Amino acid sequence: MEKRIRKGVVVGGSIAGVSCAHALMVAGWDVVVVEKSCAPQTGSPTGAGLGLDPQARQFLQSWLSHPHLLHHVTMPLALDQNQATDSEKKISWTLTRDESFNFRAAHWADLHALLYKALPRDVVLWGHHFLSFNTAHDKSSVTVKAKVLQTDEIVEIVGDLLIAADGSLSTICRTFLPELKLRYLGYSAWRGVLDFSENENSDTIIGIRRAYPELGNCLYFDLAPGTHCVLYELQGKKINWIWYFNQPEPVLKGSSVTIKVSSDMIEKMHEEAEKVWVPELAKVMKETKEPFINVIYDSDPLPQLFWDNVVLVGDAAHPTSPHGLRSTNMSILDAGILGQCLEKWGLDDLSSALKEFQSLRLPVISKQVLHSRRMGRLKQGLPLDGHNVLNLKTASPEDCQLLQQRNMPFFGQVPSLVDSN
Template identity: 25%
Template sequence: MSSTAAGYKFKVAICGGGISGLCLAVALNRRCPDIKVELYEATDRFKEIGAGIMIWSRTWKIMELMGLAPELSKIAHAPPDGSMGTGFDYRRSDQPQEGFRFHWVRMPYGCIRFHRAHFLDIFVDQLPPNVARFKMKLNSYSQSHRDGPIFLNFSDGTTSTCDILIGADGIKSTIRAQMFQEASERESRPELLDFIKPVYTGTTTYRGLIPIKSLNSLPPNHRAIADPMMYCGKSKHVVSYSIAKGDIVNVVTFASDITKEGTQYEDGDSQWVTECPQQELLDCYANWEPEVEQLLQRIEKPTRWAIHHLKPLPFYVDGRVALIGDAAHAMSPHQGAGAGMAIEDAFVLAHVLEHATASTLGSALEAWQKVRLPFGNHVLRGSYESGVMYEFNSDMGDNYDVLGPAIEKQWHWVSETTPEDEVARASEYYKELSG
């Protein structure tokens, strides 16, 4: 039965129930009742890895446009009100004596923070029934021709079809792997195979959560309670910020060997996240300023993470298959941009698809890619470069007079355009491509 005969324009299959996949499903169901949406999640429930999440003003604008801001305000570290706030407070901290601020980045709304699970739940609550399907791991997809229906093959032996397939399946995306494998063979371009696997950034991270009450006992109150902090040292830095309405401080530490960026992680794909003893964390940051040691001493059960990212992809779209979120531009977390970029991918794509027809789907995806590909790759590169700066490994070293403004310039993408600008540009491209 055709989509039209079934009562909808076309069918969108979304593989992956993380932030990007859920946001797209919610946006399409709100804006486009004449588009059928099915969301396939490989696990038995929606879940996110990690504790803290931050977004910036441009993403908050999307939340307002989607009508989600009132609910999100209830679970933020504090209700966002548009006033100027701290993006990050940068300190030199890798010495036993008290450190010092060398730069302070402020921006409208500041850094808006959430507990990751609470953030995801807002989208889950907005999802209509019968859209999500669990324990549906995609093994492969196939197309008889690039403008025809897409056939989906799942690990449990079931199959389905769709008119558009959206790969929201994360940094280890199955859909990205098949897309670039097929493009490599079709175009005789073996270099495309290099974009399939994530690469190690050279950075190891330790993560932990601290109940706010355990910091309130310190005289005076710890500055990490009030503002997002960036404690910087040579080849290392420590990030802290409050989440869960200010009840918890999320701490993420980084230790880097920039010579290993772009290499294969020595422990392979299966050991990116492991538990580790507290002493390992404390030893890594021994002789740092007292307030950093005070934080780390309160992380009883840290986890160790190997930070990976993607090489900037040459395309996100192949025929009627598209990649969004981490499947398209998984990045290091140094600008807190991953979630916001995933949401913006979904928001812009939903607007373009709203005006598409079954015969113009290819044009819609190409228009979306024309806007999102250069932006996604720009932020991916910039996020890694920012981490290098925080750890005094850039050409500027620790020349604070030059380094501070350079770090601040890295954030210009937050305000250079707006989500409405991105939608308008994609819509114009769609009109041009669809004739």
Template identity: 60%
Template sequence: MSHSHDLPQQEKLKPKPKAVIVGGSIAGVSCAHALIRAGFVVIEKSRKPPKGSPTGAGLSLDPLSQELIRSWTGRPELLRDITCPLAIDLNQAIDDEKTRKILARDDHFNHRAAHWATLHDHLFTALPPEIFLWGHLFLSFSVSNDKQSVKMKAQVLDTGETTKVCGDLLIAADGCLSLIRNHFLPNVKPRYSGYCAWRGVFDFSGSEDSETIKNVREAHPELGKCLYLDLAPGNHTVLYEIPNKRLNWIWYLNQPEPDLQGNSVTTKVSDDMIQKMYQDAEKIWHPALVQLMRETKEPFINAIYDCDPLEQIVWDNVVLIGDAAHPTTPHSSRSTNMSILDAAVLGWCLEKSGLKNLTAALEEYQSIRLPVASKQVLHARQVGRIKQGLVLPDCKPFNPNTATQEECKMLLQRGVPFFGQNPFLRSSDLLLAGKR
């Protein structure tokens, strides 16, 4: 970006365009980074400051996301410190005798594993603190008659009073159950996948030499650089290491849609549910993994949803990004990576076109991201149905113990459309945005 002393006097006096972001998740804070670099003033509306969840979740960052985060924070060395390598993508079948066989393996996976809360904090602390409006609960919004501005109404939780925040652009980063998306697309409803996920993060700091960890490492000798996926008929598990001596595990199991309360896809679990989970796990999984599950504090259940791809993610000066734009199942490691790339592409389009051409910038963002995200959402859906042995339109349900080599190719994350590519836009353009 140009320095102010290079600008004509009238340019110096012009106020910066203002963007209002609703949602303080990784999509929201990524968007704040990208838009500040594009010359926008950013106001981020959040209910409360982020706080690391004791349960939280692990995630996998692809190489482009890693590059973008490094360019935003200005502390490239820190990202390496808060992530672990995921060099191997390994899918294995497990039979009734708990014997494993390799179904598909990729030794050039080149992702890195992070804990959600740690990555969020890394992005959040690199932003100017004054952009955040804490304790503001989103209520509604309206676009001006001339389509030049947008007004967001929020409730100040401390006082109960209503306040208005105005901007040139409203960015909906309010997640897979987005209220802003629902305003434009009231008939778009989340689609239940047919399965839920038990998940947990096991902290083994101070117990590195315990019997449990020794057994887990013996059963998973490449832990620390490998994404392990074990498949049994109608089930699969995921296990990988994340920084600060923690192991992230997930068990997907087919079941009817749970009765969810409120605006959340996480269900409350009782002690009885947890005990039953342990008992069921013993029938299917390797004893080392079952012991890890038993010793994990506060395991929880996520119901897995996605949406059919949207036909539109831009309306006037309102734009959807992240899970608001493309709720997806987690089987292709795309949710966080798509959110980060959405933010970067939006920032690039806005910097290129400027506020005068806001409509053109948002249309370009939509034309770049919509086809890619749509294909990735549908691919992740298909992979989830394959791994869970659910009905597929064009072939018989997948059975890991009888699968052919050809059938197993779909298991690898390398099969996701545009894996390792950035179609319609060169990665160098995104990384240079904001530096001109």
């Protein structure tokens, strides 16, 4: 008999979802991605800059027919520098510096477009709103129902495996863990990207390069009492910034962790930036069009990642704070390692494939989520078990070393199927 082609159904067409599509195709599977957005995003209101580690980049390049294109849409982050700013005197000084960081920075929309365009056209079903799923009694298949937004038609898609890549508010995850809730971390973040492609010699750009001389090669964390900011350059002459501020948990509307902001809120943010940061950084924030607020959540590590032939990946499996630059990297590694496991075990033993995937990923993502949580509290000046609140003016070199990204568990190498054999 001719060997049956295996089929995966991915819910969610973000970076996690399209990465899974690539990984399954490499493993010899058919795949379809169900995505409620009606078309690929050309911009990204909810995700701006991101940092890619070497291992994630290896997976990405293995999925591209022209791997060099990844280099073309990213900028180097060879340095990880934490510095402090005196808000009254408007002076800054270095706390710690890692000169062998070896990440690369990408704009969310650029990376997503690169991955999407490398897929066959019929893989992603745009404008399909996921409704529900049903697993066959013998666990041999799973059926997904989706609504075609353009026609209101209800369609059914049958596959051997359902991959939940539907984000931190995953409805699929809550089917199995109905009591699971996101954990508010005590702060939110203003985010923005300043496009200076048409005015690269402006006073603002000259000023920010003077204040942060290694932009274009460095991941800057700038700490002030009770707050911190992230700053780095993106390809295409853009500057990405994230400013974290402590506040009570806001009331969210709908299924997004992004808050719509008013002109008054933006104006107040500009005023506060002038009080806290050096003038050059405050000016970048002021000239950024359409800044937005992300409410920062994570989730306590899950007890498992799969149920029968349903598996969680990306933010559906591990909502995390952004301080360790892990969210996108974890999503890509989830996809790549899931593909390796599926290729190894094949359809005849899907259970063993998912068990091995879970055994490889669950210990890693659990430790990384918790470490990122601690790192965020440390940089925000919030109480932290086992540590005093970091005093930026009197911190010892040993205290400052805690701020470095390379303290992340599994920073150098995440276990994969290749390593375990």
